Amino acid sequence: MTRKFSSTENYVATEDLSLAVNAAITLGRPLLIKGEPGTGKTQLAEEVARSLEAPLYRWHIKSTTKAQQGLYEYDAVSRLRDSQLGDEKVQDISNYIIKGKLWEAFEEDALSVLLIDEIDKADIEFPNDLLLELDKMEFHVYETRETIVAKKRPLVIITSNNEKELPDAFLRRCFFHYIKFPDKETMQQIVAVHYPSIKKDLLDAALNAFFSIREVQGITKKPSTSELLDWLKLLLAEDIPADALHADDSGAIIPKLHGALLKNEQDVHLFERLVFLNKRKQ
């Protein structure tokens, strides 16, 4: 039986997330992961690959990415150049077929992990172009007239930031999991995994400050896990004592080094105004 995925020493996977990954492996279906930015969607694929000791193929999607590029590309320019130079290679078209990430993953004998990162960045039609490939795990190379079939169905992990709606036909073929924002307890585990030596009181103070910032109404970009981790790194580097972070009675303070948490100036202004108002009330 295949190995099971669960939390690793540097990644905390909730129970439902582990179940999702294991189900996707067992049933050979792509797993679509959504969630707030910074909740570790991309990292999931890396950790799954590491814990299953499977090779990871990363396919990062940009607005210009075409589905075909994941399968293969025909390098017509090289062939043209070679033909001008009279190279022998030019006779065989397969010399100019460049394998894409999907093809590479299909060639693995054992289980491999294929990450299709930020699929929503691509053109609206992009997911539709991959329907058959992800369903049957095979595709046809027209230039050489051969059909490539996956030796072993790779675990396909797809991440999306919800910038575009994905087509229904595509969704039907995937398992879907939404990574919800971790609660305080999970967050403590996540931090413990990244900074095992952090002092408890500093962590408590930092988490309180962090979750109270997330609760402020009207913040445009809520800080997420990755921002919290960055911030803690800074706090540790600057050796800030825990009591410097404690919220006063008014509930709102500007935490030290808040630049790591608040990523745009409107949010910082909003926060400063709130602090100012609270001070006046006292």
Add this chain to the structure above:
Amino acid sequence: MLIDLLFRLRNAKIPVSITEYLAMLDGLDKEVASYSVENFYHFSRLCLIKDERHYDRFDKVFGEYVAGLHDLFDEIIGDIPEEWLRKEAERLFSEQEKKDIEALGGLDEIMETLRKRLEEQKERHQGGSKWIGTGGTSAFGAYGYNPAGVRIGQKTGRQGRGVKVWDKREYKNLDDERELGTRNFKVALRKLRRFAREGAMDQFDIDSTIDATARNAGLLDIKMVAERRNAIKLLLLFDVGGSMDYHVTVCEELFSAARSEFKHLEYFYFHNFIYEKLWRDNRRRHTETISTYEFIRTYSADYRVIIIGDATMSPYEIMTPGGSVEHWNEEAGSIWISRVLEKFPHAAWLNPEPAAYWSRVPSVKLAQEIMQQRMYGLTVDGIGRAVDGLKLKH
């Protein structure tokens, strides 16, 4: 038995199809989810739900569905032999935990008590300090706080402490019936975009040129292409003043979202209903107006028209000449809007009032009829459906 869940989900307007249902059965067949309701909940959600906006509705349906089945699950757990429980417990507990258990009377004693309680217990149980079930401080059941607790069917007691995961309805605010900020409007409107290469072929297309040249056995074959542009043109007509004052924010958000997404965007205002005049600037609405005839002549029929208004008024304001509250209109509003709709076959009406109230207001019903049911709520979901509707001609 599970078919029932599928139909309940479909009744709750969650788009679930046979494909997903079969995938779920396949997974259950392969024992992906072990025999606990939590696992089944997570696994069925994984298979059946494809959008986090449906999580909340799923939680509700699942809660109702499972409530009726819980006796059955208790029966199954009641049948588990002691041998199995002991094995499971030994596997789950760490050395430290086992020591703690010793402190509480030892594993044997706990197992004995567990067996007794299993016999006594007949109903679904949650919370409390004695019965087996979820939550609470009893030594038995999942998610407990007792260090000697026997965890049944659950490995990492972290999530959903106390309450059932689906009872918590954590995804409540992800349902798409809510109204949202600019960004989500943008995402919804973005579906309307249609990229097309239009105009003069003024861009050198390197890929096609190389491709054509190579296929041409090396003889240069230059290809040109037109620039890719968003070809959709949009006309927004806003109702302003009166009862619309309550909806200013949401209209502003829609407007700014639309403005950033569409290059060809024109907007006009009207009050209560469309009559013979529209205007661009609310401060000079009495001096600088454009006649609706001119409006219809100016813009080509490929513009998409979106009317934003609550359509809440007296029916006379729509149906009769002179019905307008502000001025004497020679022709009824319904005639004017028909002229607009005739010219622009792609049109939709967005109504900021919640759709549940529409049927109670006669004027909204009238407007619905005139729009041929193309009235949608001013929510992300509504815009999504409006965008789908705008793709069709009427």
